[in-house]
Amino acid sequence: xxxxxxxxxxxxxxxxxxxxxxxxxxxxxxxxxxxxxxxxxxxxxxxxxxxxxxxxxxxxxxxxxxxxxxxxxxxxxxxxxxxxxxxxxxxxxxxxxxxxxxxxxxxxxxxxxxxxxxxxxxxxxxxxxxxxxxxxxxxxxxxxxxxxxxxxxxxxxxxxxxxxxxxxxxxxxxxxxxxxxxxxxxxxxxxxxxxxxxxxxxxxxxxxxxxxxxxxxxxxxxxxxxxxxxxxxxxxxxxxxxxxxxxxxxxxxx
Ligand code: NAI
Numbered sequence: 462x463x464x465x466x467x468x469x470x471x472x473x474x475x476x477x478x479x480x481x482x483x484x485x486x487x488x489x490x491x492x493x494x495x496x497x498x499x500x501x502x503x504x505x506x507x508x509x510x511x512x513x514x515x516x517x518x519x520x521x522x523x524x525x526x527x528x529x530x531x532x533x534x535x536x537x538x539x540x541x542x543x544x545x546x547x548x549x550x551x552x553x554x555x556x557x558x559x560x561x562x563x564x565x566x567x568x569x570x571x572x573x574x575x576x577x578x579x580x581x582x583x584x585x586x587x588x589x590x591x592x593x594x595x596x597x598x599x600x601x602x603x604x605x606x607x608x609x610x611x612x613x614x615x616x617x618x619x620x621x622x623x624x625x626x627x628x629x630x631x632x633x634x635x636x637x638x639x640x641x642x643x644x645x646x647x648x649x650x651x652x653x654x655x656x657x658x659x660x661x662x663x664x665x666x667x668x669x670x671x672x673x674x675x676x677x678x679x680x681x682x683x684x685x686x687x688x689x690x691x692x693x694x695x696x697x698x699x700x701x702x703x704x705x706x707x708x709x710x711x712x713x714x715x
Contacts, residue, residue, distance in 0.1 A: 466494030467696055471599060472543045473497050476526050476586055477553030479504035481655030482605065485684035486550055486691045491517035493692060495548060500524045500535055500586075502553070526553045526582030536589035546593040548695045551583040552605045554623075557657030557664060561616035572619045579623035583630060591638075600643040603694045604631050608651045608710045624649070628706050635704030644703040646694045651710025653682045677712030686711070 473490045477483040478499035491497040496518040499505045502525050509521030524535045555578045594600040607624040635645040652672035690709045
């Protein structure tokens, strides 16, 4: 095995991979040898082109993970273009665009939209790509949850609940897919200065300083801080680990 590029020959799909945590993960997985498919609502082709500029193997495809039809088309594309899938990183999620709101003011539409992307998106993508994963000898599903699923967070009940659901879905899928030797794990990031977060000055103003104060490792958290955990679950070293959630937050919640 090529120790520098242990994922050589494997195909990885990263949802929401055009920017932020997803893009950092896509670049990292490609640097580790994988062929990466960036699946995003927007910017996927450009992000893949940026990785190809770095001599990495990447493809981009546009998809809204909350649309059943679009996700089924995505699965057809992956089958047609690659014929296999080894690593599925369910990262697409709504976070940075959310306006914090008291629980009693949340509308059904607000609640539904968050669950449509953050939870149903994972359901749809996993369901559509499961046939491919079942025929991989190194099948990995990695879901991005959030540290707030453990701690809670005021004015974000829909988001917090959706990320709790991601952890439960991770465990449910792990028990169901173990017989196919597919591992299913989750990474729960703390507050991360991603592209989306940078694009929301109110969020940066409201959360950056408090999260820095609460963190044992007292510095800002960046998307690159998550690639180690994702790499770990994606690789052979985690072949016997499933159903787990790894919190990566610089020590914020203890
Ligand atoms: P970001 O906003 O920087 O990037 C999100 C990407 O997902 C974008 O490229 C966007 O186009 C894509 N996306 C959004 N909805 C989509 C959809 N319906 N279909 C396909 N693609 C879609 O986000 P960030 O901050 O990198 O977050 C990534 C994941 O990490 C999300 O699941 C988020 O909830 C989670 N997370 C983020 C934290 C943070 O502080 N940034 C903390 C904990 C979890």
